[in-house]
Amino acid sequence: MKIIIRDDIPAASSRNQRLAKPVIDLATAPYAILVLRVSLGLLFVAHGGLKVFTFTLPGTAQFFISIGLPGFLAAPVAIAEILGGLLLLAGIYTRWVALVLFPILLVATFKVHGANGWLFSNEGGGWEFPALFAIACIVQFLLGDGAWAIGSIGQRRASN
Amino acid sequence: MSHSSQSASSSIRLDAGTHWICTCGASKNFPHCDGSHKGTAFQPLALELETAKIVEISK
Numbered sequence: 001m002k003i004i005i006r007d008d009i010p011a012a013s014s015r016n017q018r019l020a021k022p023v024i025d026l027a028t029a030p031y032a033i034l035v036l037r038v039s040l041g042l043l044f045v046a047h048g049g050l051k052v053f054t055f056t057l058p059g060t061a062q063f064f065i066s067i068g069l070p071g072f073l074a075a076p077v078a079i080a081e082i083l084g085g086l087l088l089l090a091g092i093y094t095r096w097v098a099l100v101l102f103p104i105l106l107v108a109t110f111k112v113h114g115a116n117g118w119l120f121s122n123e124g125g126g127w128e129f130p131a132l133f134a135i136a137c138i139v140q141f142l143l144g145d146g147a148w149a150i151g152s153i154g155q156r157r158a159s160n
Numbered sequence: 161m162s163h164s165s166q167s168a169s170s171s172i173r174l175d176a177g178t179h180w181i182c183t184c185g186a187s188k189n190f191p192h193c194d195g196s197h198k199g200t201a202f203q204p205l206a207l208e209l210e211t212a213k214i215v216e217i218s219k
């Protein structure tokens with residue numbers, strides 16, 4: 001009589017295990033995510049701040065109208081950028097914040113910079129930079145919090 | 161072991177806990193012991209699993 005005992009790996013988690021081990025260095029990955037999160041956070045805060053303090057909200061609204069976007073979006077977009085940027089910096093609801101900010105960048109890519117050609121140094125700014133920015137948001141959404149995120153402290157406590 | 165020579169093997173998923181594995185080969189519910197070993201020299205084997213496992217047993 002012979003008995004062979006194998007691990008029972010559910011189909012759903014086998015995919016995660018296959019991906020988690022060979023392709024990610026788990027020792028450094030959280031810091032890579034942190035760098036992305038802080039960069040995105042700073043960029044969003046800066047762009048939101050620019051809309052509020054430098055262009056002012058009426059100025060931003062005018063700019064929006066000039067490129068065919070509704071002017072009333074100026075304040076919500078500026079608030080979303082500043083608030084979203086701060087949440088990213090703090091690492092609170094990172095994934096969902098990144099996902100919410102993604103459409104703003106899609107609009108920036110296609111509506112604002114789409115007509116300027118792709119090259120970043122074109123007049124008015126080509127769309128390659130907002131496109132990269134948008135992709136970085138999706139990447140952040142897929143990655144999650146990373147190191148030193150306030151949002152994941154509570155989670156870790158809860159799971160311990 | 162002196163049980164019947166036909167080679168049957170079964171692969172089943174067992175949950176965590178204790179399972180009584182038939183060693184006499186007479187069980188109608190192989191690989192689980194069903195008490196058919198009564199009157200033979202065989203006793204079921206206690207298999208204790210801490211987590212669910214795939215268990216392949218051949219007679």
Ligand code: FES
Pocket residue numbers: 181182183184185186187192193194195196197198202203204205
């Ligand atoms: S029935 Fe075979 S050991 Fe119990």
